[in-house]
Amino acid sequence: MxxxxxxxxxxxxxxxxxxxxxxxxxxxxxxxxxxxxxxxxxxxxxxxxxxxxxxxxxxxxxxxxxxxxxxxxxxxxxxxxxxxxxxxxxxxxxxxxxxxxxxxxxxxxxxxxxxxxxxxxxxxxxxxxxxxxxxxxxxxxxxxxxxxxxxxxxxxxxxxxxxxxxKDCRGRYVEVLKDYLKDYLDSLCDVCKRRYHYNVLRVLDCKNPTCRSFIEKAPQIKDYLxxxxxxxxxxxxxxxxxxxxxxxxxxxxxxxxxxxxxxxxxxxxxxxxxxxxxxxxxxxxxxxxxxxxxxxxxxxxxxxxxxxxxxxxxEGVSLKTPSQLTFFIAMLDQRYMEKGMQVASLIRSTGAGASVSFKESSLSSQLRQANKKNFSWVIIIGEEEIQKKKFLFRNMRSGKQYEVSTNSIEEFIKNLKGVS
RNA sequence: GUGAGCGUAGCUCAGUUUGGUUAGAGCACUGGAUUGUGGCUCCAGUGGCCGGGGGUUCAAGUCCCCCCGCUCACCCCA
The missing domain is CATH 3.30.930.10 (Bira Bifunctional Protein; Domain 2)
Incomplete structure (x- = not known):
């Protein structure tokens, strides 16, 4: 690994x-x-x-x-x-x-x-x-x-x-600051002792309380601009x-x-x-x-x-995913995969989202998945639907179901989009 | 580079103090109650090289040593 x-x-x-x-x-x-x-x-x-x-x-x-x-x-x-x-x-x-x-x-x-x-x-x-x-x-x-x-x-x-x-006024200020800190050099923390030499301005944002007490009384750059x-x-x-x-x-x-x-x-x-x-x-x-x-x-x-x-x-701020019309396609048997893939393809061509359930599992489980993933609709394909050449569209918010024939899918989705 | 804390199931963690059968919980997942209908509830199940290696011991998740990784702080901060 x-x-x-x-x-x-x-x-x-x-x-x-x-x-x-x-x-x-x-x-x-x-x-x-x-x-x-x-x-x-x-x-x-x-x-x-x-x-x-x-x-x-x-x-x-x-x-x-x-x-x-x-x-x-x-x-x-x-x-x-x-x-x-x-x-x-x-x-x-x-x-x-x-x-x-x-x-x-x-x-x-x-x-x-x-x-x-x-x-x-x-x-x-x-x-x-x-x-x-x-x-x-x-x-x-x-x-x-x-x-x-x-x-x-x-x-x-x-x-x-x-x-x-x-460059000019900062240069002058750095000299003034060094001059001021020189007297307290022994009392500064170890880190500041080093900073004093290679970048004295950094002493100003030291968190050490002892250093702070000296810094608070130190000359400030605003007076030297x-x-x-x-x-x-x-x-x-x-x-x-x-x-x-x-x-x-x-x-x-x-x-x-x-x-x-x-x-x-x-x-x-x-x-x-x-x-x-x-x-x-x-x-x-x-x-x-x-x-x-x-x-x-x-x-x-x-x-x-x-x-x-x-x-x-x-702060508890969450960026919202744009709400989108999404369909989850549940199949009662792997035999209907071809149909499922066709329906998904058709739906996507209308601009709506579609996910096919690839795994073989019970309808309960597939609906649970769809619910978890927040799909607004589930399309159920089983023996009955194939026979009748109609698909079962289940609205996951209301629980209402609609039978939609193959060639009216596009129209059905179009109407949904108008509503939402 | 320095110091401290942590590492156990997919995730969050208990168990380590004081070694003792088969390592637990919640969440998640799967199935069932419901032979084709989610959310709530109940029942059952899957899932672990207990970070790795070595040592002590009849016996190690637990004690000791080494290594690795993660995390936080220091340093630094363009």
């Missing part, structure tokens, strides 16, 4: 249905904002991801990386943004002066130890816009994420925003209020990567444990230049499907 590798899962119904439904909704909804779908490769040159995440060493270790037969280093995409940015540069879309608005969806891969809401293969839906620096884009994108999640049915959400400034970053952030806040999007400013919200600039945001679904971020996004004005394109402002977000579905489940 060969099991699936660690950290991957089969998506069975109803989860597969949920994913499909959410993806369908995403296509419809994002297009209302003028976004088009892009399908990017599931693997890229490793270098692309390494360059997009910066010099960070830990991150590279969490990728599925291998050499192809030509000796090139290839990695399965750990996220969507880098690939989209690469496509933007490769197709020279910056030439057209217009902003480029795209969405994508599909599996991502990270070699991590699986835990709640975190798998090695996981699904994301993402949105990116290139070539627009206006804070109003930030507002629209946050709105789009928020409204999309509401539309799917998530109600318990918290929108958190923050500005981490640009340069005037244009501050102005940008003010527009974002005002814009969100204008659209009645409730948000909280989380001064400790940070990002591990250094291509992020200015606005960053997360949408949290509480009661999802340690992995409660359903949607994370932000502005990344430095990414395109980092991977070799012309300096281009950009902003986007990604939604994690497993967490979204978990959130829906916790």
């Amino acid at each position: 060969i099991n699936a590798p660690r950290g991957v899962e089969d998506l069975l119904h109803p989860k597969s249905f949920y994913y499909a439904q959410i993806e369908k909704e995403a296509r419809d909804f994002f297009s209302l904002y003028g976004y088009e779908e892009i399908r990017i490769p599931t693997f890229e040159r490793t270098e692309l991801f390494l360059r997009s995440v910066g010099e960070e060493t830990d991150v590279g270790k969490q990728m599925y990386t291998f050499k192809d037969r030509g000796g090139r280093s290839i990695s399965l995409r750990p996220e969507g943004t880098a690939g989209v940015a690469r496509a933007y540069v490769e197709h020279k879309l910056y030439g057209s002066k217009k902003e480029w608005k795209v969405y994508y969806m599909g599996p991502m891969f990270r070699y991590e130890k699986p835990q709640m809401g975190r798998l090695r293969e996981f699904y994301q839906i993402g949105v990116e816009c290139f070539g627009e620096k206006s804070p109003w884009l930030d507002v629209e994108i946050i709105e789009m994420a928020y409204r999309f999640l509401s539309r799917i049915g998530l109600t318990d959400m918290e929108v958190q925003i923050n500005s981490i400034g640009c 340069c005037s244009s970053c501050e102005e940008h952030f003010n527009y974002v806040k005002k814009g969100l209020e204008n659209l009645k999007i409730k948000y909280t400013i989380n001064p400790y919200l940070v990002r591990g990567l250094d291509y992020y600039t200015r606005t960053i945001f997360e949408i949290i679904s509480p009661h999802l444990g340690a992995q409660s971020t359903v949607c994370a996004g932000g502005r990344y004005d430095d990414l395109v230049s980092q991977i070799g394109g012309p300096s281009t402002p950009a902003m986007g977000f990604a939604i994690g499907l497993e967490r979204l579905v978990m959130g829906l489940k916790k």
Whole structure:
């Protein structure tokens, strides 16, 4: 018995249905904002991801990386943004002066130890816009994420925003923060001691109570933003209020990567444990230049499907399967299979659903099956029906039965459709 | 990478503390009560390498060791 590798899962119904439904909704909804779908490769040159995440060493270790037969280093995409940015540069879309608005969806891969809401293969839906620096884009994108999640049915959400400034003002802030923490370095937790050196901003979201007490009194980035970053952030806040999007400013919200600039945001679904971020996004004005394109402002977000579905489940939201006219064809003997298959075929040609009972079992059992699976109608085929050249249509809601002759089946179904 | 918890029927779990005949329940499935009619009820039945291997013992689901897997948390989080 060969099991699936660690950290991957089969998506069975109803989860597969949920994913499909959410993806369908995403296509419809994002297009209302003028976004088009892009399908990017599931693997890229490793270098692309390494360059997009910066010099960070830990991150590279969490990728599925291998050499192809030509000796090139290839990695399965750990996220969507880098690939989209690469496509933007490769197709020279910056030439057209217009902003480029795209969405994508599909599996991502990270070699991590699986835990709640975190798998090695996981699904994301993402949105990116290139070539627009206006804070109003930030507002629209946050709105789009928020409204999309509401539309799917998530109600318990918290929108958190923050500005981490640009290279210049963040650089200054990092120095100030380091200077402040220097005196407490010995009291910080072991993890923060390390973070102090390689990514001091990460100290800000440490959960350790002792660290927290120092963090609460620490200087905050909002007081160190340069005037244009501050102005940008003010527009974002005002814009969100204008659209009645409730948000909280989380001064400790940070990002591990250094291509992020200015606005960053997360949408949290509480009661999802340690992995409660359903949607994370932000502005990344430095990414395109980092991977070799012309300096281009950009902003986007990604939604994690497993967490979204978990959130829906916790809230008791269920996405309804569209009610469909469905027939279950029960046979009293395998001899009538040929007839049964013909009837099923005929029914499907009218656009209604039909399932044939393949197994030989009692009529009781077949009706039980049909009931369990929520069929609205059962067609019974037995000796009597064959003799009379009529089929017995049983309505599973009312229990009423109708004799329908072979050549009036289509008409019968047509009438049913008119009613339902 | 670190730590903790768990692994018994298709599913959810009891039984493990204190070793003792043939390993249980509920749900699901199949049949019957109803010789061709579902849901409710009742009766019966199918279904287990008790995660794998080794050890202790007259005897191991139960105790000991190793391995594997799952889960949660930490780390990390694009």
